[in-house]
Amino acid sequence: MELIEGRVWCVGDNVDTDQIIAGKYLTIIDPNVLKTHMLEALVPEFPKEARAGDILVAGDNFGCGSSREHAPAAFKAAGLGAVVANSFARIFFRNAINVGLPAIEVPGVRALFEQGQTARLSLREGSVQNVTAGTSLPFHPLPSHLMEILEAGGLVEKVRRELERSTTA
Amino acid sequence: MSGQTLAQKVLARASGEADPQVGQIVYGQVDLAMAHEQGAQAILPFHQMGAKKVWDRDRVVIAIDHWVPASTEGAASLHRMLRTFAKEVDLPHFYDVGNHGICHQVLAEDGWVVPGDLAVGTDSHTNMLGAMGAMAVGIGPTEFAAVLALGKIWLKVPPTLKVNVKGHLGKGVYAKDIVLKALSQVHVDGARYKAVEYHGSTISGLSMSERFTICNMTTEMGAKAGMTLPDTKTFDYLKSTAKHAMHPLLPDTDATYEKEYDIDVNGMEPQVACPHSPDNVRGISEVAAEHVKVDQAFLGSCTNARMDDIREAAEIFRGHRVAPGVRFIVSPASTRIYQQCLKEGLIELFTSGGAVFTNASCSACFGGNMGILDPAEACVSSSNRNFPGRMGPKDARIYLTSPATVAYSAIRGEIADPREAL
Numbered sequence: 001m002e003l004i005e006g007r008v009w010c011v012g013d014n015v016d017t018d019q020i021i022a023g024k025y026l027t028i029i030d031p032n033v034l035k036t037h038m039l040e041a042l043v044p045e046f047p048k049e050a051r052a053g054d055i056l057v058a059g060d061n062f063g064c065g066s067s068r069e070h071a072p073a074a075f076k077a078a079g080l081g082a083v084v085a086n087s088f089a090r091i092f093f094r095n096a097i098n099v100g101l102p103a104i105e106v107p108g109v110r111a112l113f114e115q116g117q118t119a120r121l122s123l124r125e126g127s128v129q130n131v132t133a134g135t136s137l138p139f140h141p142l143p144s145h146l147m148e149i150l151e152a153g154g155l156v157e158k159v160r161r162e163l164e165r166s167t168t169a
Numbered sequence: 170m171s172g173q174t175l176a177q178k179v180l181a182r183a184s185g186e187a188d189p190q191v192g193q194i195v196y197g198q199v200d201l202a203m204a205h206e207q208g209a210q211a212i213l214p215f216h217q218m219g220a221k222k223v224w225d226r227d228r229v230v231i232a233i234d235h236w237v238p239a240s241t242e243g244a245a246s247l248h249r250m251l252r253t254f255a256k257e258v259d260l261p262h263f264y265d266v267g268n269h270g271i272c273h274q275v276l277a278e279d280g281w282v283v284p285g286d287l288a289v290g291t292d293s294h295t296n297m298l299g300a301m302g303a304m305a306v307g308i309g310p311t312e313f314a315a316v317l318a319l320g321k322i323w324l325k326v327p328p329t330l331k332v333n334v335k336g337h338l339g340k341g342v343y344a345k346d347i348v349l350k351a352l353s354q355v356h357v358d359g360a361r362y363k364a365v366e367y368h369g370s371t372i373s374g375l376s377m378s379e380r381f382t383i384c385n386m387t388t389e390m391g392a393k394a395g396m397t398l399p400d401t402k403t404f405d406y407l408k409s410t411a412k413h414a415m416h417p418l419l420p421d422t423d424a425t426y427e428k429e430y431d432i433d434v435n436g437m438e439p440q441v442a443c444p445h446s447p448d449n450v451r452g453i454s455e456v457a458a459e460h461v462k463v464d465q466a467f468l469g470s471c472t473n474a475r476m477d478d479i480r481e482a483a484e485i486f487r488g489h490r491v492a493p494g495v496r497f498i499v500s501p502a503s504t505r506i507y508q509q510c511l512k513e514g515l516i517e518l519f520t521s522g523g524a525v526f527t528n529a530s531c532s533a534c535f536g537g538n539m540g541i542l543d544p545a546e547a548c549v550s551s552s553n554r555n556f557p558g559r560m561g562p563k564d565a566r567i568y569l570t571s572p573a574t575v576a577y578s579a580i581r582g583e584i585a586d587p588r589e590a591l
């Protein structure tokens with residue numbers, strides 16, 4: 001979880017949840033099916049060509065729109081290493097952390113990358129590097145509370161441990 | 170200790186922290202948790218967490234609304250999963266088919282959220298309930314599972330924007346036009362991670378229904394919460410329905426706001442959010458001059474499908490017919506509203522003029538059930554979102570307006586100024 005490196009996919013500003021997983025797919029809850037539709041309206045080749053470990057780099061307000069967890073759940077099932085954006089919409093951000101997908105806000109990051117380059121993220125240190133171009137940007141590391149959720153692999157495991165502690169205590 | 174905003178007051182009460190600072194993470198005790206169909210995705214995580222029971226069965230409401238009655242096999246199975254789960258963990262407050270309505274509307278009608286509450290729901294427009302003087306925030310299903318298990322949620326104390334609204338609304342201009350105007354200033358990400366408080370004489374003059382409209386669309390600003398201050402209208406509205414004790418809170422007069430916006434509605438014309446963003450707002454005269462043809466008109470959604478909305482539209486529609494080639498869909502926000510429309514003869518009024526009057530549900534609002542558009546079509550809608558793909562294909566164009574503008578545009582076949590009909 002500390003170091004994440006992968007191939008970059010770029011998208012623009014205000015990519016909303018309808019573009020990540022369209023309304024017609026909302027009755028699907030299996031993330032492995034959802035991942036075959038992720039971002040398809042915007043980047044048709046993405047569901048087929050995205051590989052485990054790839055990193056999505058977005059502009060402002062990524063994930064705005066609805067509260068659907070389908071969006072980050074699909075990315076997580078596809079094995080994306082992280083989503084990095086200039087900024088996130090708040091429910092997308094919470095949902096991503098809760099399903100164990102690193103969502104990292106780095107102002108200005110979209111301009112740092114071009115499609116297909118390689119990114120390296122150090123979560124604790126708070127830096128994102130463009131390995132291809134040799135450039136980098138710092139960011140505020142996630143608060144320790146959120147790192148704990150990510151390190152547990154998501155909120156489910158974190159709450160499970162909490163409940164277990166409270167019943168054995 | 171400097172003054173607190175309403176969000177700080179609510180989070181102080183919910184967390185027991187005397188003076189929560191902006192940016193601080195607090196654990197709040199939840200007063201009410203709501204789920205619609207998305208709640209089905211909370212069932213697996215709830216079990217995986219090892220949870221055995223729900224923290225408080227009288228603080229949880231399930232209201233199915235997106236596909237009612239189920240229109241796909243997928244929806245049918247979500248509904249069934251929720252019914253089974255509700256039995257298994259003993260959740261008695263379930264708004265099922267026959268007693269259904271849009272989740273936020275049934276929460277409002279039945280007094281589930283009261284002043285001072287911290288409420289959460291698995292829908293981004295949960296913000297609507299902020300009109301009770303509460304903090305109501307949208308969350309995802311995994312998080313809903315955690316709330317079911319623990320009754321608590323972590324929240325970052327948000328900075329607050331203050332929107333001051335003054336002036337008198339002219340004829341044909343409504344709460345929807347106020348919030349569209351506010352969106353044109355705050356924009357779709359201007360309130361990200363923030364709370365928005367609405368102040369001013371215009372807001373205190375609004376009915377509860379109109380305040381719901383305004384707080385509802387605060388979601389389109391990216392906000393965590395939209396709030397109006399509780400007053401006698403709030404207390405009267407909840408007098409006979411409040412499900413738990415009210416604990417009204419007000420922001421301090423010396424509270425710190427991150428930014429203030431001033432809106433003067435004197436002389437303001439009806440507003441239109443043009444494709445493909447809710448903040449792409451223009452005055453009706455400019456849009457009408459372009460003769461934008463519409464294929465569909467939708468009067469519905471949690472934003473604008475209450476009695477006042479439907480009556481305003483009916484007043485314009487009475488004695489007219491839908492323009493040739495236009496489909497006009499009217500979908501009340503709850504079964505109670507549906508029944509009231511029936512009593513007042515409004516179902517007959519709309520259907521005899523060529524409109525489709527559906528049962529209460531989200532209907533055409535979200536592009537997953539009915540009223541879906543063709544890519545070449547345009548829709549004028551009283552709902553809240555017009556992002557690409559919201560009503561189906563990404564090229565279809567959606568124009569967001571007040572219910573009155575929707576009704577008049579349905580008659581005219583193009584986006585038109587409802588003041589011509591009043």
Ligand code: SF4
Pocket residue numbers: 234235271272292294469470471472530531534535552553
């Ligand atoms: S009416 Fe529309 S915005 Fe409201 S809850 Fe239903 S789908 Fe969401």
